[in-house]
Amino acid sequence: MNIPHSRYAFLKDPEALEEIRKHKWLESEKKGEEVGFATAALDWINTYGRAWLSWKRRQERFANTFTFNSQL
Numbered sequence: 001m002n003i004p005h006s007r008y009a010f011l012k013d014p015e016a017l018e019e020i021r022k023h024k025w026l027e028s029e030k031k032g033e034e035v036g037f038a039t040a041a042l043d044w045i046n047t048y049g050r051a052w053l054s055w056k057r058r059q060e061r062f063a064n065t066f067t068f069n070s071q072l
Contacts, residue, residue: 007045019052020044 010016024040 007042007049010045010049011041015056016049016052019048023048 010020020037020041023044024035024037027035027040027043
């Protein structure tokens, strides 16, 4: 599996950003204080990034399986 060369690649993906925002909220709730976005982003990327990227690629392959080919 190809992992993005940079952790910043996750920050360019709107779906990953949404997951990071959820993670930030959950971590802030657990700690009872605001967790910064950068802290939450690094934690999410290091903890969940690989699994999420693998899941996303499986979803994309599945979606492409059922894509109509207009050249038929």
